Structures are given as C-alpha cells and as structure tokens.
Amino acid sequence: MKSISMPLWPEGRPFAVTFSYDDGRDHDRRLVEIFNRSGLKGTFNLNGSRIGKEGVVTEAEVKSLYTGHEVAAHFLTHPFPSRIPRERLVVEVMEDRKRLESLTGGVVDGLAYPFGDWNAEVIQGLQACGIRYARTTVATNGFACKPADWLAWHPTCHDRAVTPALMENFFTVRGWDTSARLFYIWGHSYEFDREGGWESIEGICRTLRERGGEKLWAATNGMVRDYMAATQSLRFGADGQAVVNPSALDVWIVVDGATVRVPAGKTAAL
Ligand SMILES: [Zn+2]
Incomplete structure (x- = not known):
C-alpha cells in the first residue's frame, strides 16, 4: 500500500506566502513596489x-497598479456586515464586485470583511453573491491551509504580529509534518506610516525571500484558493495506483516520500 500525502504547493514547494491588504489607500503604491521588488504577491481589498x-487609489490606476496581484472586494462603502439588512449586504457586495470588475476587467470574487465583522448570516449572503473566499481578522498564528469554511478564512496574523520567532517556526519543518505550509499575513498599508512601519514590512519580505528561496511559493489569496480547489478535486483509485486530476492546474503530492506532479486534466499512474 502506497503512502500518499497531499498537497504540496506548485512545483512541489513546501512553503507559501500570501498577503491581504485592506482599504486601497494610496500607501498601497509603496507596498506594491515592495512586493514587486521581493517577488511576492498580495491581494488588495x-x-x-x-x-x-x-487618499485612496484612483480609478485610472487600479488596473495597472495591481497587475500581478489580486483585487478583491471589501464591500462598497465599508459597513459592518453583520449590522446591515441582508438586502443591503447583497447590494454592497455585488455593486463592489461590479465596480472593481469594470476597473480591472477581471472577475472579482474574493473578499475581506470590513472591520473583520462577520457571522453565519453574513456568510449566507456572500454565498448568494458568488464569493468564493472571505478573509477574517482572526489570527491562527499557524500555517495550516485547511479552513473549515472558505468564507471564514482565518489568516496567520496581522503584519504587526510577525515576530522573528513566528518566522522561525514557519521555516522549521518537523519530520512528521509534510503538509504544505502557508504564511498568511494581513494589514493596512497606511499603518506602515507609523515609526519603523515600512522598515518592518520590508524586513518581513526580505526574510521570506531569503529564507524561502526556491522553496517558497508567492501567491495571491485567489491563487491559493484555486490551487486548494484543484487539490480537493483529485480522485484517487481505491488501490492507490492511479489518480485523476480533473482540474486545469497541475497538483503536487507526496507518494512514498517522493514528490509527484499530477498534470492538469490527466490520469496519472502512481
Ligand atoms: Zn477595511
């Protein structure tokens, strides 16, 4: 019987990092430049x-500024989602989507909760709006990527809580732990105007790049969501000798200790 464990990140990498930044203030320009220089990717809500x-980014620059990153929804007017009528919630989300889609020319179906405010009823509303993931502000301080509900996707932590110890913990893989690790950092770019703020995010990006090297996958929130959906779509034979990958993305798994690529749209022998 083969031992199968899954998934690894694309190209068999064990580490991934994703960022999520809210409110679209013009400080995003400097943050995007830092991400670009570091080869990292963010989602901007x-x-x-x-x-x-x-003090907010302009219509004209939305498409070019965030190229290579992801634009996601954050409600049209930044209300407390749990305090508005459900009819209002649908308008807030759909009108935000439409506006952002008209500016980017893409599909905008990720979201971050304004004020980190959500509950079960809000989640139901988002389902009706076709939102495929929604980020909370609940810190896990962990690196597993298996949300029980993608509409309550908890990040690792706020950028201020990224300590050297947490970074060390991220890159320290114990022998028994072969799961893909995700460092999921969120925040507000305007907060970097505080004393030492910009230096701190530069340091986080530099450390991730230097320590992660080729083993680190830099992804937007949406790319992580897509990849996880692809891994969840794998269908294994009962005897573990073959696997079907019906998705459009290659997926990497570990079979008897070796990294195996399961090509998109193919059946692979294991
Ligand atoms: Zn916000």
Whole structure:
C-alpha cells in the first residue's frame, strides 16, 4: 500500500506566502513596489465607492497598479456586515464586485470583511453573491491551509504580529509534518506610516525571500484558493495506483516520500 500525502504547493514547494491588504489607500503604491521588488504577491481589498476619493487609489490606476496581484472586494462603502439588512449586504457586495470588475476587467470574487465583522448570516449572503473566499481578522498564528469554511478564512496574523520567532517556526519543518505550509499575513498599508512601519514590512519580505528561496511559493489569496480547489478535486483509485486530476492546474503530492506532479486534466499512474 502506497503512502500518499497531499498537497504540496506548485512545483512541489513546501512553503507559501500570501498577503491581504485592506482599504486601497494610496500607501498601497509603496507596498506594491515592495512586493514587486521581493517577488511576492498580495491581494488588495477595495471599497468601490471610495476609489478616487482623497487618499485612496484612483480609478485610472487600479488596473495597472495591481497587475500581478489580486483585487478583491471589501464591500462598497465599508459597513459592518453583520449590522446591515441582508438586502443591503447583497447590494454592497455585488455593486463592489461590479465596480472593481469594470476597473480591472477581471472577475472579482474574493473578499475581506470590513472591520473583520462577520457571522453565519453574513456568510449566507456572500454565498448568494458568488464569493468564493472571505478573509477574517482572526489570527491562527499557524500555517495550516485547511479552513473549515472558505468564507471564514482565518489568516496567520496581522503584519504587526510577525515576530522573528513566528518566522522561525514557519521555516522549521518537523519530520512528521509534510503538509504544505502557508504564511498568511494581513494589514493596512497606511499603518506602515507609523515609526519603523515600512522598515518592518520590508524586513518581513526580505526574510521570506531569503529564507524561502526556491522553496517558497508567492501567491495571491485567489491563487491559493484555486490551487486548494484543484487539490480537493483529485480522485484517487481505491488501490492507490492511479489518480485523476480533473482540474486545469497541475497538483503536487507526496507518494512514498517522493514528490509527484499530477498534470492538469490527466490520469496519472502512481
Ligand atoms: Zn477595511
């Protein structure tokens, strides 16, 4: 009987990092530049009604600024999601999606909760709006990527809580732990104007790059969601001799200790 464990990140990498930044303030420009220089990727959660207002990114720059990253929804006007009528919630989310999609030319179906505010009823509303993941502000301080509900996807922590010890813990793989590890950091780019803020995010990016090297996958939230959906779509034979990957993404798994690529749309012998 083969031992099968899954998944690894693309190209068989054991580590992944993703960032999620809210509100679309013009400080995003400097943050995007840092991510680009570091070869890292972020998801930027925007309020459609605020774009173009003072201190916020402009309509004209949304598409180019966030190229190579992801634009996601953050409700049209930044309300407390649990305090508005459900009819209002649907309008807030769908109008935000439409506005962001018209600016980016893509599909915007990821989201971060304004004020980190959500409950079961809000989740039901998001399901009706076609949202495929929603980030909370609940820190796990961990690196597993298996949310019980993708509409309550908890990050590792806020960027201020990234300590050298946590970073060390991320890159320390114990022998029994072969699971793919995700460092999921969220925050607000305008908070980096505090004393030492920009230096701190630069340091986080540098450390991730230097320590992660080729073993680190830099992904947007949406890319992580897509990849996990692909891994969850794998169908294994009862005897473990073959696996079907019906998705459009290659998936990497570990079979008897060796890294195996399961090509997109193919059946692979194990
Ligand atoms: Zn916000």
